[in-house]
Amino acid sequence: MKELTDKEQKWLEIFANKHEFFKPFLEQYKIEAHLTKTQYYWLNLFVKLNEADNSKIRKKYFKQSIIRIPCPHCTFLCSPQIKVCPKCGDPLPIIEEFFKMIGDSEISSIDYVEKNIIHSLEKQINKPIPLKEKFDINSTCYVKEDEEITGLSLYKCKLNYFPSEILRLKSLKHLALRRNNITTLMKEIGLLSNLEYLNLRINNLKQLPVSIGLLSNLQYLNLSSNALMELPKSIGKLIMLKELNLSNNKLTKVPESIGDLNSLEILNLKANYWMKLPESIIKLKEQGLQVYK
Structure with missing residues (x-):
């Protein structure tokens, strides 16, 4: 669990108003005064992406910053260096494909394919x-x-x-x-x-x-x-x-x-x-x- 700095809290409030993905993060933080490790990971990455000057820099920074990829089947955070999820055994997307899922700046566009959820x-x-x-x-x-x-x-x-x-x-x-x-x-x-x-x-x-x-x-x-x-x-x-x-x-x-x-x-x-x-x-x-x- 991670407590936020004043700057991070401010960013979270801004993102919660602009991006549906962050609204439940803000609600949880108001009640429990911290985010989960996964939530903090996305907030921190999104802040850095938005601080970048243009979309090319954001894309380059994104690829360099990815340290974990959520498995689309069981949501376990996996290393981008492996091809199979160590928790459920299902194949993982490569970083380029994962980036396409996210787009240039909208993390809220991540959509875990529902058929994969049902399959899991x-x-x-x-x-x-x-x-x-x-x-x-x-x-x-x-x-x-x-x-x-x-x-x-x-x-x-x-x-x-x-x-x-x-x-x-x-x-x-x-x-x-x-x-x-x-x-x-x-x-x-x-x-x-x-x-x-x-x-x-x-x-x-x-x-x-x-x-x-x-x-x-x-x-x-x-x-x-x-x-x-x-x-x-x-x-x-x-x-x-x-x-x-x-x-x-x-x-x-x-x-x-x-x-x-x-x-x-x-x-x-x-x-x-x-x-x-x-x-x-x-x-x-x-x-x-x-x-x-």
């Missing part, structure tokens, strides 16, 4: 992920709108981790990872800024990252039948949330910040023994919130 996920779960017309949480599938993946369901796939490839699906609105054995969520989950529906029912989650609060468009969140013992205060930042299912966990309380969820219509707290409700929920109940416990 299929290798991990050892079964096909078919394209369907409608999103189905009771099957393994994906759906597309306007040629972009907007829905993904990995049902009963024996996953014990959150696949990092999912973070590359920038247009994802619906995500279901039901009946797996996922124990933790990546901090970078906050990068899925378009997510409206998240179903993680029947896994083995013990805690949630603070960055869950970055999912500002989330309307439905199902965390039932996990092993959660507490929730981060940032849960209160999910201002669009309408339904929250926390049933069958190990919660004894929920944070006061839950009272900030003014759009919340349904809160399910069943099968959490010795649950103590915060006073902030009283206001929501007066506004029509249905609480099940």
Whole structure:
């Protein structure tokens, strides 16, 4: 994790306004006060590219500056000197091809080919992920709108981790990872800024990252039948949330910040023994919130 200098913070704010690629970086930095190593790598490279005098210099500098190439299949940062990803075994693009993907100055134009993401996920779960017309949480599938993946369901796939490839699906609105054995969520989950529906029912989650609060468009969140013992205060930042299912966990309380969820219509707290409700929920109940416990 990398804290930023004043200059780097200023650059990040500028880039976040101009380039969609950097907006989630800025949101994460505001909450956690640091960027991941991968995020800092791109920010630092982009600053130097933009400080160059012309496109020829930028292109030359870019090629000389590349010290890692993200694998388009598993996103692992690899040396440009090798031809095969040491993590997943798939072939890597050569620098010239990678540069074509990026262009002269727009890092935001990097587009991890979605079919490669699906291919990588299929290798991990050892079964096909078919394209369907409608999103189905009771099957393994994906759906597309306007040629972009907007829905993904990995049902009963024996996953014990959150696949990092999912973070590359920038247009994802619906995500279901039901009946797996996922124990933790990546901090970078906050990068899925378009997510409206998240179903993680029947896994083995013990805690949630603070960055869950970055999912500002989330309307439905199902965390039932996990092993959660507490929730981060940032849960209160999910201002669009309408339904929250926390049933069958190990919660004894929920944070006061839950009272900030003014759009919340349904809160399910069943099968959490010795649950103590915060006073902030009283206001929501007066506004029509249905609480099940």
